Amino acid sequence: MATPFDLDGRVVVVTGGLGQLGASFTRALLAAGAKVAVLDVVDGADRRAALFGETGEDVLRLYKADITSRASLEDALARITADLGAPYGLVNNAALDSPPGAPAGENGPFEDYPEDSFDRVMNVNVKGVVLACQVFGKAMAEAGQGSIVNIGSIYGVVSPDQGLYQYRRDRGEVFFKPVAYSVSKSALMNLTRYLAVYWGPKGVRTNTLVFAGVFNNQERAFLDRYEPKVPLGRMAEPADYDGPVVFLMSDASRYMTGSDMVVDGGFTSM
Numbered sequence: 460m461a462t463p464f465d466l467d468g469r470v471v472v473v474t475g476g477l478g479q480l481g482a483s484f485t486r487a488l489l490a491a492g493a494k495v496a497v498l499d500v501v502d503g504a505d506r507r508a509a510l511f512g513e514t515g516e517d518v519l520r521l522y523k524a525d526i527t528s529r530a531s532l533e534d535a536l537a538r539i540t541a542d543l544g545a546p547y548g549l550v551n552n553a554a555l556d557s558p559p560g561a562p563a564g565e566n567g568p569f570e571d572y573p574e575d576s577f578d579r580v581m582n583v584n585v586k587g588v589v590l591a592c593q594v595f596g597k598a599m600a601e602a603g604q605g606s607i608v609n610i611g612s613i614y615g616v617v618s619p620d621q622g623l624y625q626y627r628r629d630r631g632e633v634f635f636k637p638v639a640y641s642v643s644k645s646a647l648m649n650l651t652r653y654l655a656v657y658w659g660p661k662g663v664r665t666n667t668l669v670f671a672g673v674f675n676n677q678e679r680a681f682l683d684r685y686e687p688k689v690p691l692g693r694m695a696e697p698a699d700y701d702g703p704v705v706f707l708m709s710d711a712s713r714y715m716t717g718s719d720m721v722v723d724g725g726f727t728s729m
Contacts, residue, residue: 463711466493470543471708472535472595474526474587475553477503479675480610480697482510484550487701488708489514496539496546498524498553516542526553526587532594540598548606548708549595551588551647555580556640566624566634577639584643585650592654592665600661608707609651611669613723615644620688626680648719655717664716666707671695671723690725 461467471488475481476497485495489511495518497503503510503521511519520542524535539546557565565576592607599605619636627634647667654665672685674694686692703722706712721727 463713464491464705464709466491466705466709468492468494469547469708470494470496470539470545471548471550472496472498472539472546473550473552474498474591476521477501477506477510478552480673480700481552483697483701484552484704485519486511487705489518491705491709493548493708494518494543495520496535496543497521498526498535500525500553526591527582529590529594532590536594536598545602546595546598547602547604549591549599549608550704550708551591551607551609553583553587554610554643555583557637566637568633568635569638572637572639576637580639581643584640585646588647589650592650596654596658596663599663600658603662605663606708606712607654607663607665608704609647609665609667611647611667611719612640612644613669613671613721613726614641615648616669616719616721616727623681623684626684651719652717659716664712666712666715666717667719668700668703668707669719669721669723670700671726673697688726688729689723690728693724695722695724
């Protein structure tokens with residue numbers, strides 16, 4: 460029996476689709492009946508089977524593309540349309556961040572944060588998302604339907620707690636969560652609202668999925684500081700976001716646009 464969560468052949472583009480979260484989103488969308496076009500800056504042919512099993516090319520295609528290049532995205536759109544059909548959905552997942560284990564040189568004091576590091580993060584996390592929305596969102600607007608999901612972060616809602624990284628400073632490292640990621644994720648939230656108003660009359664919905672830290676083998680010293688800040692007592696797992704992505708891409712959320720859907724284990728409630 461069909462449900463409002465069925466994606467029933469809708470073509471969904473997932474940027475950064477070979478990463479930890481992107482691959483999980485892709486598998487969830489496929490399970491809901493979507494056809495998925497995975498975009499990534501690297502060629503994923505050698506990882507296809509490990510990430511997606513024996514899924515056929517009639518429902519899953521991998522494309523090497525650079526989201527910071529309009530020409531690259533327009534080429535991807537043409538290939539996707541020819542291979543799978545016109546895109547219905549876009550998950551703007553590709554992003555750069557400085558994880559807890561990143562080199563201290565990337566994560567010094569705000570006053571010394573490198574200009575080229577700031578530019579690199581903003582180029583991917585903001586410009587890349589804007590370009591992807593321009594290219595794929597335009598196609599959706601012309602078709603009169605679609606859904607865009609911008610992947611946000613709790614650090615676009617609240618400031619990073621620099622105390623989470625005190626364990627590194629206790630080891631003699633100069634380490635602070637840098638500013639660029641927070642600024643970029645805050646920008647996405649207002650891009651979502653802008654596009655919701657701009658494309659709403661064309662039948663294209665735009666929402667932000669705001670998530671918390673995702674477990675990826677962070678060291679115990681970090682977890683001991685992070686987990687007490689979450690009412691549910693743990694970091695997120697990729698699967699915790701699969702359902703929300705499917706929901707936002709489906710008719711179950713058909714009257715939802717311009718919203719920030721916060722799924723953070725309660726982190727921002729404390």
